[in-house]
Amino acid sequence: MSLCILLISITAIFVLFVSFSKEAWSGTIALIAVLINAGFSSYIAFNAVLGQSYQDIINGGYIFGDIPIRVDALSGWFILMMNFTVLTGILYGRRYMKHYENKSGGIPMHFVGYIINHVSMIGVFCVQNSLAFLYVWELMALSSFILVIFEYKNPKTLKAGINYLIQAHICILFLTVGLIWVSSHTNSYDFNAISQYSASVSPAISSLLFLILFIGFAIKAGFVPFHTWLPYAHPVAPSHVSGVMSGVMIKLGIFGILRMLLLVNQNYLSIGYFILIFSLISGIYGVMLAIVQHDLKKLLAYHSIENIGIIGMGIGLGTIGMGIQNPYLAFAGFAGALLHTLNHSLFKSLLFYGAGTIYQAIHTLNIDSMGGLIKKMPQTAILFLVAAMAISGLPPFNGFVSEFLIYQGFFVGIHLGSITLTTILILSIIALVLIGGMALLCFTKAFGIIFLGQERSQFDHEVREAETSKLLPGYLVVLFILIIGLFPQLFIQFLINPVRLFTGSLDVGLPVLMMTDNLQSISLVAWTFIFVIAVIAVIKQFAGRNHKKITSPTWGCGYEVPNSRMQYTAGSYVRTYRKLIGPLLQMNKKEEDIEGVFSSPINSETHPYDKIEVIFIDLPLKFLNNILARVRIIQTGNVRHYILYGVLFIFIIVIFSLLNDVWVYLDNLLKQI
Amino acid sequence: MRGLSFILIVITSFFFTGIIFRTKSILSGRKGRGIFQPMKDIWRLFQKGSVYSPTSSFIFKIAPNIYFASVVIAIMLIPFGDQKGVFSFNCDFVFFAYILAVGKFFNIIGALDTGSSFEGMGASREALYSLLAEPAFFILMGSFALLTGYTSFSDIFSSIHFGSYISYAIGGLASFVLVIIAMIENSRMPVDDPETHLELTMVHEVMILDNSGFDLGLIFYASHLKFAMYGAIIVNLLLTPGKEWYYSIPIFIAVQVLFAIVVGTIESFMARFRMSHNPQFIFALTSISLLIFITVLLMTGKIL
Numbered sequence: 020m021s022l023c024i025l026l027i028s029i030t031a032i033f034v035l036f037v038s039f040s041k042e043a044w045s046g047t048i049a050l051i052a053v054l055i056n057a058g059f060s061s062y063i064a065f066n067a068v069l070g071q072s073y074q075d076i077i078n079g080g081y082i083f084g085d086i087p088i089r090v091d092a093l094s095g096w097f098i099l100m101m102n103f104t105v106l107t108g109i110l111y112g113r114r115y116m117k118h119y120e121n122k123s124g125g126i127p128m129h130f131v132g133y134i135i136n137h138v139s140m141i142g143v144f145c146v147q148n149s150l151a152f153l154y155v156w157e158l159m160a161l162s163s164f165i166l167v168i169f170e171y172k173n174p175k176t177l178k179a180g181i182n183y184l185i186q187a188h189i190c191i192l193f194l195t196v197g198l199i200w201v202s203s204h205t206n207s208y209d210f211n212a213i214s215q216y217s218a219s220v221s222p223a224i225s226s227l228l229f230l231i232l233f234i235g236f237a238i239k240a241g242f243v244p245f246h247t248w249l250p251y252a253h254p255v256a257p258s259h260v261s262g263v264m265s266g267v268m269i270k271l272g273i274f275g276i277l278r279m280l281l282l283v284n285q286n287y288l289s290i291g292y293f294i295l296i297f298s299l300i301s302g303i304y305g306v307m308l309a310i311v312q313h314d315l316k317k318l319l320a321y322h323s324i325e326n327i328g329i330i331g332m333g334i335g336l337g338t339i340g341m342g343i344q345n346p347y348l349a350f351a352g353f354a355g356a357l358l359h360t361l362n363h364s365l366f367k368s369l370l371f372y373g374a375g376t377i378y379q380a381i382h383t384l385n386i387d388s389m390g391g392l393i394k395k396m397p398q399t400a401i402l403f404l405v406a407a408m409a410i411s412g413l414p415p416f417n418g419f420v421s422e423f424l425i426y427q428g429f430f431v432g433i434h435l436g437s438i439t440l441t442t443i444l445i446l447s448i449i450a451l452v453l454i455g456g457m458a459l460l461c462f463t464k465a466f467g468i469i470f471l472g473q474e475r476s477q478f479d480h481e482v483r484e485a486e487t488s489k490l491l492p493g494y495l496v497v498l499f500i501l502i503i504g505l506f507p508q509l510f511i512q513f514l515i516n517p518v519r520l521f522t523g524s525l526d527v528g529l530p531v532l533m534m535t536d537n538l539q540s541i542s543l544v545a546w547t548f549i550f551v552i553a554v555i556a557v558i559k560q561f562a563g564r565n566h567k568k569i570t571s572p573t574w575g576c577g578y579e580v581p582n583s584r585m586q587y588t589a590g591s592y593v594r595t596y597r598k599l600i601g602p603l604l605q606m607n608k609k610e611e612d613i614e615g616v617f618s619s620p621i622n623s624e625t626h627p628y629d630k631i632e633v634i635f636i637d638l639p640l641k642f643l644n645n646i647l648a649r650v651r652i653i654q655t656g657n658v659r660h661y662i663l664y665g666v667l668f669i670f671i672i673v674i675f676s677l678l679n680d681v682w683v684y685l686d687n688l689l690k691q692i
Numbered sequence: 693m694r695g696l697s698f699i700l701i702v703i704t705s706f707f708f709t710g711i712i713f714r715t716k717s718i719l720s721g722r723k724g725r726g727i728f729q730p731m732k733d734i735w736r737l738f739q740k741g742s743v744y745s746p747t748s749s750f751i752f753k754i755a756p757n758i759y760f761a762s763v764v765i766a767i768m769l770i771p772f773g774d775q776k777g778v779f780s781f782n783c784d785f786v787f788f789a790y791i792l793a794v795g796k797f798f799n800i801i802g803a804l805d806t807g808s809s810f811e812g813m814g815a816s817r818e819a820l821y822s823l824l825a826e827p828a829f830f831i832l833m834g835s836f837a838l839l840t841g842y843t844s845f846s847d848i849f850s851s852i853h854f855g856s857y858i859s860y861a862i863g864g865l866a867s868f869v870l871v872i873i874a875m876i877e878n879s880r881m882p883v884d885d886p887e888t889h890l891e892l893t894m895v896h897e898v899m900i901l902d903n904s905g906f907d908l909g910l911i912f913y914a915s916h917l918k919f920a921m922y923g924a925i926i927v928n929l930l931l932t933p934g935k936e937w938y939y940s941i942p943i944f945i946a947v948q949v950l951f952a953i954v955v956g957t958i959e960s961f962m963a964r965f966r967m968s969h970n971p972q973f974i975f976a977l978t979s980i981s982l983l984i985f986i987t988v989l990l991m992t993g994k995i996l
Binding site for chain 2: 413430457468533537544563571592
């Protein structure tokens with residue numbers, strides 16, 4: 020029995036188990052299922068990353084034909100990354116869902132969705148038959164939809180879920196068009212047919228094919244302007260689901276783009292420029308909007324867009340490297356992109372777990388009503404801090420390593436090519452620096468306002484640290500973050516095989532050597548940094564042993580009774596920034612006027628809104644609504660009218676077929692003319 | 693010797709800020725304090741006890757340590773002419789900028805930790821200004837990478853040659869950009885006035901209102917080190933490679949002193965900008981660096 024069939028049957032059995040089990044048990048059973056599936060697939064994937072690809076063919080019958088299952092180094096890298104996050108996700112989610120037990124039902128359904136989602140994601144990474152791929156993709160989209168709408172009784176959740184469902188299917192529409200186009204020309208569903216087809220047609224058509232597939236995958240990945248589903252879907256989903264969605268599910272889009280880069284022949288240089296500029300905009304736009312968000316999970320969702328941008332910049336750089344046949348650029352770009360994919364899945368899932376823990380402790384996600392949580396939830400705070408620093412790309416954490424790889428490519432590439440290349444690369448450097456700076460602004464805001472200072476609002480229940488089993492997955496992730504951050508040179512070895520798929524005949528030996536050497540220095544400096552911090556701490560301890568330490572309230576600059584409402588808020592922290600980029604933002608403000616001498620309390624509300632969403636989603640929808648409103652006349656709501664429509668429809672069909680001869684005659688006539 | 697620049701920068705840091713104060717006092721006709729007075733102040737602070745607010749957490753206590761450590765590591769990356777720094781690798785200037793950002797990150801959250809209404813204000817400004825100043829530095833280094841074909845501090849500085857007039861223009865502009873970046877990063881005039889007495893008009897000073905004793909000493913000394921560090925980068929632009937140490941070390945000291953005097957002079961004759969003008973001023977630096985970049989493009993013959 021082949022391994023794939025085994026995987027599918029295990030899943031089926033466990034799905035049955037979970038559906039009929041008690042609520043309290045379903046999480047544990049799902050954990051076992053995920054563990055088994057992850058174990059099997061990781062084994063194959065790990066071998067693939069080390070260079071031993073796995074291949075298997077399932078007979079899909081008359082409709083699918085043979086379904087090749089191929090796990091090469093690229094799939095392997097993604098499967099390993101995905102398995103880890105899905106695993107920490109279920110470890111966390113098992114505890115997270117405890118809060119909903121005996122309340123809403125639907126927990127077993129949720130875990131069924133989780134298992135199926137996991138398997139379908141494995142499927143996306145290794146199925147190489149266009150039609151089967153679309154099916155697996157659809158399964159993944161549907162199961163994640165079920166995961167998102169766990170709290171379906173809340174209309175906001177349902178609305179966001181349906182928004183997600185629709186956009187996921189627009190993505191599938193593009194993929195279907197692209198993949199079926201190829202198979203209709205080649206009569207084969209095998210992915211290899213794509214490369215044969217694109218080699219046989221003109222470059223323009225090949226580029227068009229790539230563009231269609233790129234847009235499809237870009238919707239999944241959340242590139243601007245196809246990102247609008249992310250900020251809705253992430254906040255409403257349970258936190259472990261947001262973690263998995265943001266950490267790995269949007270990476271399916273990245274995987275797809277990389278896979279298509281391998282399959283579709285094209286002019287690498289121009290496609291590289293295209294991807295680079297596209298990602299540059301995504302990166303800056305994502306973080307730009309993230310800063311002004313005050314819903315913690317929405318803020319994190321916008322950061323996913325930013326990080327997808329960074330990954331895209333790596334891919335663009337690598338593709339340019341292939342275009343100008345420079346192994347250093349190609350390696351720096353692809354290795355940076357792949358490593359950042361892994362890194363992002365780590366710190367982003369950690370941030371979402373943190374957000375979930377906070378949400379369950381204080382029942383709100385509004386940053387401005389948090390504050391001082393570090394004293395109540397010190398462990399969550401430290402986990403969040405590590406993730407926040409990692410996502411801002413600060414050493415000695417993992418986010419820096421992958422950004423550093425990409426930076427190296429940019430700076431080396433600057434003097435290699437033409438003026439176009441130099442200019443685009445300097446623009447990319449500016450973009451990456453700005454992204455880094457803005458991420459710093461955003462996460463000092465997030466961490467500072469959420470955890471530090473005094474409480475900004477009173478809660479009528481006690482705020483407590485989460486239990487250890489809920490923090491454990493977080494610690495697992497932190498461990499990984501630190502390993503990558505402090506020993507980055509080890510990971511280069513794992514990246515060689517996946518990158519080699521792209522570079523092909525180019526020899527990456529020298530760049531690998533240089534990178535390893537360089538990352539070794541980074542590791543050394545990072546350790547020195549920690550050492551210096553420790554030395555200073557010891558000196559401070561030693562010097563201060565006889566000194567008096569006094570506790571006294573924060574200096575209020577002369578004011579005697581400061582209270583917690585006088586602290587800086589998230590809104591005021593980013594106000595200068597918001598004014599600065601004002602023209603690019605849309606802030607919906609609701610302000611009441613002060614009336615009378617002794618005014619009653621007034622409220623003012625600000626809601627940031629996405630300008631691109633206005634242009635790409637809201638305006639077309641409005642237009643569509645206007646057109647469809649005219650057709651609405653036939654929707655009378657009267658049953659008899661609908662029966663009439665049915666009868667009319669059948670009547671027309673009958674007439675149509677009766678007149679068959681007439682159509683044939685007309686057709687012939689037309690042909691004769 | 694790899695540690696030479698580190699030692700020189702530490703030595704310079706002892707008198708750098710003193711010279712700034714001295715220049716200011718002479719220009720305003722005061723007698724002024726001795727040039728080692730700032731160091732004596734710091735030494736005094738190291739021996740003092742501390743006051744901690746009950747609002748603050750451990751973040752507030754470790755923030756100065758990490759800030760100081762980040763500056764120390766950054767200094768270790770600075771070369772001295774063709775002598776490498778303690779650490780030297782490809783794109784070390786990227787690491788340089790990012791390690792300084794780590795320090796800034798902790799400085800900012802340390803300020804937010806006090807829950808003060810004023811310190812958040814300073815933190816917000818600091819985060820924004822450093823965000824705006826960063827691109828200028830990277831474009832500058834990018835231009836040098838393009839000019840020399842190398843991507844590390846020591847390789848770039850040891851292969852920069854100023855031959856033609858246009859390259860002198862680059863040197864001048866680059867020094868200007870670096871001086872201004874140093875002023876911004878160290879919160880000096882015209883972006884920030886360290887001697888103002890109104891919290892609303894401060895940037896850096898207001899962030900450290902609650903720090904005291906050893907912590908405050910660390911923060912002050914880190915700032916002195918940072919000044920000397922940027923001075924050292926400027927020196928590196930002017931050092932000709934291959935010169936004997938008895939030329940280059942005096943050049944180093946002389947340029948640092950000159951830099952301090954320039955800073956003092958600027959501070960004597962300029963008032964702080966309005967807060968709302970600061971972002972424009974800082975971002976204008978980026979356009980100057982772009983000017984350098986275009987000049988380099990001209991020199992390397994990419995634009996004809």
